[in-house]
Structures are given as structure tokens and as C-alpha cells.
Amino acid sequence: MNKSTSTADDILACARSLIIAGGYNGFSYADIADVVGIRKPSIHHHFPSKAELVKKLVETHRAQTELGVENLARVITAPRDQLRAYVDHWKTCIEDASAPFCVAALLASEMPILPEEVAEQVRGYFRFLSGWLTAVLERGLANKSLKLTHAPHVEAEVLMATVHGAMLSARAYGDAEIFGTIMDPQLARLSAKK
DSSP: OOTTSOHHHHHHHHHHHHHHHHOGGGOOHHHHHHHHTOOHHHHHHHOSSHHHHHHHHHHHHHHHHHHHHHHHHHHOOOHHHHHHHHHHHHHHHHHTTSSSSOHHHHHHTTGGGSOHHHHHHHHHHHHHHHHHHHHHHHHHHHTTSBOOSSOHHHHHHHHHHHHHHHHHHHHHHTOTHHHHHHHHHHHHHHBSOO
């Protein structure tokens, strides 16, 4: 795959793509071996089980998201603009197919079949994202740049579900623009400025 990354990174990137394409049960180590160009025992060396591989994938996704929102907060301080940047990030990822779906959201749709260690990581990701969105909404409410119909934690859950649902709709329609069609009115609804 990529010469500048480690084999473990290549395995994780491949697993991410395969999960986004077909879900948790939609891939095997043989599929990864074919794409990455290694033998299955090499995958087992890095990730002894599929559950460990996917657990690490979700941990990595969460760490990248945490770093992303930390960097976002350094560059963009206004809560309303942070929400716009978050939505625009996903809009771009869907449009250029670099990340057409949040891997944690996709795995959440498969919770009943996931091993518990993977399910716990998915729940942790959702708790983190909800907490971050709640904090952004609270700051926006405090500085009057955002208007909320419900408590910040409820609005955070609604926004998070809407983002993930908009991803699903864009996928179902095969139309990346659907994401913005759904999300733009949601951001406008939260904005206190006309």
C-alpha cells in the first residue's frame, strides 16, 4: 500500500476501507492480505484476532478525531464556525470519497453482532463525540451565537445522529450533495445569526 506507513498502519487502513464497503463481517484477513500484499500470518502477528484489529481501528479513529477537534479549536474559536468546520470536514470526505462514512457510525449499526471489546470502543467514540458537540453547543449558547431548542446534550445527540444519517442518505442515493442538503438547514437552525 503506502511505503511511508508501517505494515500495521496499512492493515488498519485496509480494514477501514473494507468495513466501510461491507461492514464488520464483510471482510477477512485473506482480503486484507490480498490488498496489502502480505501473508495472513503477518496480519495475525500485528493483530492476533479480527476483534483486536477492529478495536484498534476504532481506537485510532477516535484518537484522530480527538486530535482533529483539538486542532480545530486552536484554529477556529467561534462555536458556530466549529460546527460548520466539522460538517464541512465530512462533506469534503464524502465528496472526494476519502472517508465516505464514519467507521464508528457504520459499526454502531452492527452493534448486536460486534464483539464486546469492539462495541465498547464504538460506544466510547460516540460518548466522546457527543461530549465535544455538547461543549461546543454550550459555548455557543453562552455567547449567543447559537440558539437551541433543547438542552445542549440533547441537541448534540440530534446533531450527531443527523450527521450520521446524512452520511447514510448520501450513500443510499449515491449522491454526495445529499449530505449538504440535509446538514446545511440543520446548521442554519442552530445559528442565532441570520
